[in-house]
Amino acid sequence: MNLTAQDVAKILEIALICWLVVLAAFVFYAVLLRGRKLVELLTDDNNRYIAPERVTELFIILMVAGYYLLNGGSADIIFDEATNSYWMPDIPQSLLVLLAGGKSVFLAGKMARTNS
Protein backbone atom coordinates (compact mmCIF):
# COMPACT_ATOMS: atom_id res chain seq x y z
CA MET A 1 0.00 0.00 0.00
CA ASN A 2 1.25 3.47 -0.81
CA LEU A 3 -0.72 5.12 1.98
CA THR A 4 1.31 5.53 5.18
CA ALA A 5 0.23 6.34 8.74
CA GLN A 6 1.66 9.85 8.31
CA ASP A 7 -0.63 10.41 5.32
CA VAL A 8 -3.66 9.34 7.34
CA ALA A 9 -2.57 11.62 10.19
CA LYS A 10 -2.31 14.50 7.70
CA ILE A 11 -5.82 13.74 6.40
CA LEU A 12 -7.18 13.67 9.97
CA GLU A 13 -5.35 16.91 10.78
CA ILE A 14 -6.81 18.76 7.79
CA ALA A 15 -10.27 17.35 8.46
CA LEU A 16 -10.12 18.40 12.13
CA ILE A 17 -8.99 21.92 11.25
CA CYS A 18 -11.83 22.21 8.71
CA TRP A 19 -14.29 20.93 11.31
CA LEU A 20 -13.09 23.45 13.91
CA VAL A 21 -13.29 26.30 11.40
CA VAL A 22 -16.86 25.34 10.46
CA LEU A 23 -17.80 25.01 14.14
CA ALA A 24 -16.28 28.42 14.90
CA ALA A 25 -18.19 29.89 11.95
CA PHE A 26 -21.45 28.43 13.28
CA VAL A 27 -20.77 29.80 16.77
CA PHE A 28 -19.89 33.30 15.61
CA TYR A 29 -22.87 33.32 13.25
CA ALA A 30 -25.07 32.41 16.20
CA VAL A 31 -23.51 35.20 18.27
CA LEU A 32 -23.98 37.69 15.42
CA LEU A 33 -27.59 36.56 15.04
CA ARG A 34 -28.10 38.08 18.45
CA GLY A 35 -26.26 41.20 17.32
CA ARG A 36 -29.21 43.44 17.98
CA LYS A 37 -29.03 42.38 21.61
CA LEU A 38 -25.26 42.45 22.02
CA VAL A 39 -25.69 45.69 23.92
CA GLU A 40 -27.10 43.48 26.69
CA LEU A 41 -23.51 42.52 27.43
CA LEU A 42 -23.07 46.02 28.81
CA THR A 43 -26.37 46.52 30.59
CA ASP A 44 -27.17 45.50 34.15
CA ASP A 45 -29.11 42.31 34.93
CA ASN A 46 -32.46 44.02 34.48
CA ASN A 47 -31.47 45.73 31.21
CA ARG A 48 -32.16 49.16 32.66
CA TYR A 49 -28.90 51.02 32.06
CA ILE A 50 -25.28 50.58 30.96
CA ALA A 51 -23.14 49.31 33.85
CA PRO A 52 -19.65 50.89 33.89
CA GLU A 53 -17.98 47.81 35.40
CA ARG A 54 -19.25 45.78 32.45
CA VAL A 55 -17.78 48.24 29.96
CA THR A 56 -14.42 48.04 31.75
CA GLU A 57 -14.61 44.27 31.89
CA LEU A 58 -15.46 43.91 28.19
CA PHE A 59 -12.58 46.23 27.28
CA ILE A 60 -10.11 44.20 29.37
CA ILE A 61 -11.38 40.89 27.97
CA LEU A 62 -11.00 42.05 24.37
CA MET A 63 -7.57 43.49 25.13
CA VAL A 64 -6.25 40.30 26.78
CA ALA A 65 -7.74 37.99 24.12
CA GLY A 66 -6.44 40.19 21.30
CA TYR A 67 -2.97 40.43 22.84
CA TYR A 68 -2.68 36.69 23.33
CA LEU A 69 -4.05 35.88 19.89
CA LEU A 70 -1.67 38.27 18.11
CA ASN A 71 1.32 37.46 20.31
CA GLY A 72 0.73 33.71 20.30
CA GLY A 73 0.24 33.60 16.56
CA SER A 74 3.37 35.56 15.72
CA ALA A 75 5.80 34.53 18.50
CA ASP A 76 8.15 31.61 18.14
CA ILE A 77 7.32 28.44 19.98
CA ILE A 78 9.52 28.06 23.06
CA PHE A 79 11.64 24.89 23.10
CA ASP A 80 12.73 23.65 26.50
CA GLU A 81 15.93 21.62 26.11
CA ALA A 82 15.81 20.32 29.66
CA THR A 83 12.50 18.53 29.18
CA ASN A 84 12.79 18.25 25.39
CA SER A 85 9.33 19.73 24.95
CA TYR A 86 7.66 22.76 23.40
CA TRP A 87 5.71 25.45 25.24
CA MET A 88 2.92 27.76 24.17
CA PRO A 89 3.77 31.49 24.41
CA ASP A 90 3.23 32.81 27.91
CA ILE A 91 0.97 35.66 28.91
CA PRO A 92 2.44 38.53 31.00
CA GLN A 93 1.69 38.46 34.70
CA SER A 94 0.52 42.08 34.55
CA LEU A 95 -2.25 41.21 32.07
CA LEU A 96 -3.37 38.39 34.31
CA VAL A 97 -3.53 40.74 37.30
CA LEU A 98 -5.44 43.26 35.18
CA LEU A 99 -7.94 40.59 34.16
CA ALA A 100 -8.37 39.38 37.74
CA GLY A 101 -8.89 42.98 38.88
CA GLY A 102 -11.48 43.58 36.16
CA LYS A 103 -13.30 40.41 37.12
CA SER A 104 -13.31 41.41 40.78
CA VAL A 105 -14.83 44.79 39.95
CA PHE A 106 -17.38 43.14 37.65
CA LEU A 107 -18.44 40.59 40.27
CA ALA A 108 -18.50 43.21 43.01
CA GLY A 109 -20.74 45.40 40.86
CA LYS A 110 -23.01 42.50 40.07
CA MET A 111 -23.26 41.57 43.74
CA ALA A 112 -23.92 45.16 44.80
CA ARG A 113 -26.70 45.57 42.25
CA THR A 114 -28.19 42.23 43.29
CA ASN A 115 -28.33 43.22 46.95
CA SER A 116 -29.65 46.73 46.33
Add this chain to the structure above:
Amino acid sequence: MSDSTNNGKTTPPAPAVGNAFVQQLGYFIAIIGMLLAVLWIGVYAVQYYEIKPADNAVLGFLAITAIIMAFAGAILWKIVNGDIPLVGIISEPRFDADGNSSKTPGKASLARFQFLLFTFVVAGLFLMLSIEVGQFVNIPANVLGLMGISGGSFVLSKAIGQQSAPPVQPSNPDETDTPVSAPKK
Protein backbone atom coordinates in the same frame (compact mmCIF):
# COMPACT_ATOMS: atom_id res chain seq x y z
CA MET B 1 -58.68 -14.86 6.34
CA SER B 2 -59.27 -12.97 9.56
CA ASP B 3 -61.18 -9.73 9.54
CA SER B 4 -59.93 -6.99 11.84
CA THR B 5 -63.12 -4.92 11.57
CA ASN B 6 -65.92 -5.21 14.09
CA ASN B 7 -69.23 -3.45 13.36
CA GLY B 8 -67.47 -1.00 11.09
CA LYS B 9 -64.80 -0.15 13.67
CA THR B 10 -61.18 -0.99 12.98
CA THR B 11 -59.37 -2.66 15.83
CA PRO B 12 -55.61 -2.30 16.03
CA PRO B 13 -53.68 -5.49 15.38
CA ALA B 14 -52.36 -7.22 18.47
CA PRO B 15 -48.63 -6.80 18.99
CA ALA B 16 -46.62 -9.81 17.97
CA VAL B 17 -45.32 -11.81 20.89
CA GLY B 18 -41.54 -11.49 21.21
CA ASN B 19 -41.30 -8.83 18.50
CA ALA B 20 -38.54 -6.96 20.36
CA PHE B 21 -36.64 -10.18 20.93
CA VAL B 22 -36.76 -11.03 17.23
CA GLN B 23 -35.58 -7.50 16.35
CA GLN B 24 -32.66 -7.72 18.78
CA LEU B 25 -31.78 -11.16 17.44
CA GLY B 26 -31.77 -9.69 13.94
CA TYR B 27 -29.39 -6.92 14.99
CA PHE B 28 -27.14 -9.45 16.71
CA ILE B 29 -27.02 -11.68 13.63
CA ALA B 30 -26.34 -8.66 11.40
CA ILE B 31 -23.43 -7.52 13.58
CA ILE B 32 -21.93 -11.01 13.72
CA GLY B 33 -22.36 -11.27 9.95
CA MET B 34 -20.58 -7.96 9.38
CA LEU B 35 -17.72 -8.96 11.69
CA LEU B 36 -17.34 -12.27 9.85
CA ALA B 37 -17.39 -10.46 6.49
CA VAL B 38 -14.67 -8.04 7.64
CA LEU B 39 -12.62 -10.96 8.96
CA TRP B 40 -13.04 -12.84 5.70
CA ILE B 41 -12.02 -9.80 3.63
CA GLY B 42 -8.97 -9.34 5.86
CA VAL B 43 -7.88 -12.96 5.52
CA TYR B 44 -8.46 -12.85 1.76
CA ALA B 45 -6.45 -9.61 1.44
CA VAL B 46 -3.55 -11.01 3.50
CA GLN B 47 -3.46 -14.20 1.40
CA TYR B 48 -3.71 -12.71 -2.08
CA TYR B 49 -2.35 -9.16 -1.83
CA GLU B 50 0.55 -9.73 0.58
CA ILE B 51 -0.58 -7.08 3.06
CA LYS B 52 2.06 -6.40 5.70
CA PRO B 53 1.36 -5.72 9.40
CA ALA B 54 2.22 -2.05 8.84
CA ASP B 55 -0.58 -1.87 6.26
CA ASN B 56 -2.98 -3.33 8.82
CA ALA B 57 -2.01 -0.51 11.17
CA VAL B 58 -2.74 2.05 8.45
CA LEU B 59 -6.11 0.42 7.76
CA GLY B 60 -6.93 0.52 11.48
CA PHE B 61 -5.84 4.16 11.63
CA LEU B 62 -8.09 4.92 8.65
CA ALA B 63 -11.01 3.22 10.39
CA ILE B 64 -10.43 5.26 13.57
CA THR B 65 -10.19 8.44 11.48
CA ALA B 66 -13.48 7.58 9.80
CA ILE B 67 -15.17 7.03 13.18
CA ILE B 68 -13.85 10.33 14.61
CA MET B 69 -14.93 12.25 11.53
CA ALA B 70 -18.33 10.55 11.62
CA PHE B 71 -18.82 11.83 15.18
CA ALA B 72 -17.63 15.31 14.14
CA GLY B 73 -19.95 15.28 11.14
CA ALA B 74 -22.87 14.16 13.29
CA ILE B 75 -22.33 17.13 15.62
CA LEU B 76 -22.26 19.58 12.69
CA TRP B 77 -25.34 17.93 11.20
CA LYS B 78 -27.22 18.29 14.49
CA ILE B 79 -26.21 21.97 14.66
CA VAL B 80 -27.46 22.56 11.10
CA ASN B 81 -30.63 20.59 11.84
CA GLY B 82 -31.35 22.68 14.92
CA ASP B 83 -31.09 19.77 17.35
CA ILE B 84 -28.16 21.61 18.99
CA PRO B 85 -29.34 25.23 19.09
CA LEU B 86 -26.57 27.82 19.19
CA VAL B 87 -28.71 30.95 19.21
CA GLY B 88 -28.61 31.28 22.98
CA ILE B 89 -24.93 30.37 23.31
CA ILE B 90 -24.02 33.59 25.13
CA SER B 91 -27.37 33.99 26.85
CA GLU B 92 -28.44 33.02 30.30
CA PRO B 93 -31.15 30.34 30.35
CA ARG B 94 -34.67 31.65 30.85
CA PHE B 95 -37.28 29.77 32.88
CA ASP B 96 -41.03 30.06 32.71
CA ALA B 97 -43.36 30.17 35.71
CA ASP B 98 -43.33 26.38 36.01
CA GLY B 99 -39.55 26.28 36.24
CA ASN B 100 -39.15 24.76 32.78
CA SER B 101 -36.43 26.16 30.54
CA SER B 102 -37.83 28.45 27.89
CA LYS B 103 -36.87 28.16 24.23
CA THR B 104 -36.37 31.91 23.85
CA PRO B 105 -32.89 32.86 25.06
CA GLY B 106 -32.49 35.19 28.01
CA LYS B 107 -30.22 38.18 28.48
CA ALA B 108 -26.77 38.08 26.86
CA SER B 109 -24.18 37.17 29.49
CA LEU B 110 -20.75 38.81 29.62
CA ALA B 111 -19.35 35.89 31.66
CA ARG B 112 -20.45 33.38 29.02
CA PHE B 113 -19.08 35.58 26.24
CA GLN B 114 -15.60 35.86 27.79
CA PHE B 115 -15.54 32.13 28.60
CA LEU B 116 -16.35 31.35 24.96
CA LEU B 117 -13.78 33.84 23.67
CA PHE B 118 -10.90 32.62 25.86
CA THR B 119 -11.71 28.98 25.16
CA PHE B 120 -11.58 29.57 21.42
CA VAL B 121 -8.37 31.63 21.62
CA VAL B 122 -6.43 29.23 23.87
CA ALA B 123 -7.77 26.01 22.30
CA GLY B 124 -7.22 27.32 18.78
CA LEU B 125 -3.64 28.38 19.51
CA PHE B 126 -2.95 25.07 21.25
CA LEU B 127 -4.20 23.13 18.24
CA MET B 128 -2.32 25.25 15.70
CA LEU B 129 0.99 25.13 17.61
CA SER B 130 0.65 21.40 18.26
CA ILE B 131 0.14 20.77 14.56
CA GLU B 132 3.07 23.03 13.70
CA VAL B 133 5.62 21.22 15.90
CA GLY B 134 4.09 17.77 15.49
CA GLN B 135 3.60 17.06 19.18
CA PHE B 136 1.51 18.36 22.07
CA VAL B 137 2.83 21.66 23.40
CA ASN B 138 2.90 22.45 27.11
CA ILE B 139 0.61 25.16 28.45
CA PRO B 140 2.27 27.76 30.73
CA ALA B 141 0.92 28.28 34.22
CA ASN B 142 -0.19 31.84 33.44
CA VAL B 143 -2.38 30.65 30.58
CA LEU B 144 -3.89 28.00 32.83
CA GLY B 145 -4.46 30.80 35.37
CA LEU B 146 -6.22 32.80 32.66
CA MET B 147 -8.57 29.91 31.98
CA GLY B 148 -9.05 29.40 35.72
CA ILE B 149 -9.96 33.05 36.30
CA SER B 150 -12.29 32.92 33.31
CA GLY B 151 -14.06 29.73 34.45
CA GLY B 152 -14.16 30.75 38.10
CA SER B 153 -15.70 34.14 37.38
CA PHE B 154 -18.25 32.43 35.11
CA VAL B 155 -19.33 30.13 37.93
CA LEU B 156 -19.40 32.97 40.47
CA SER B 157 -21.39 35.16 38.11
CA LYS B 158 -23.88 32.34 37.60
CA ALA B 159 -24.21 31.84 41.36
CA ILE B 160 -24.83 35.55 41.95
CA GLY B 161 -27.31 35.62 39.06
CA GLN B 162 -29.28 32.72 40.52
CA GLN B 163 -29.39 34.48 43.88
CA SER B 164 -31.01 37.48 42.26
CA ALA B 165 -33.41 35.43 40.12
CA PRO B 166 -37.06 35.83 41.14
CA PRO B 167 -38.59 32.79 42.88
CA VAL B 168 -40.37 30.37 40.62
CA GLN B 169 -44.11 30.93 40.68
CA PRO B 170 -46.35 27.88 40.26
CA SER B 171 -48.72 27.92 37.32
CA ASN B 172 -51.79 27.27 39.49
CA PRO B 173 -51.75 29.14 42.83
CA ASP B 174 -54.53 26.93 44.22
CA GLU B 175 -52.20 23.94 44.17
CA THR B 176 -49.65 25.47 46.51
CA ASP B 177 -49.22 23.94 49.90
CA THR B 178 -49.94 26.44 52.64
CA PRO B 179 -47.15 26.46 55.22
CA VAL B 180 -48.19 25.35 58.70
CA SER B 181 -46.91 28.54 60.26
CA ALA B 182 -48.64 30.81 57.76
CA PRO B 183 -51.26 33.02 59.36
CA LYS B 184 -54.79 32.16 58.31
CA LYS B 185 -56.98 34.98 57.11
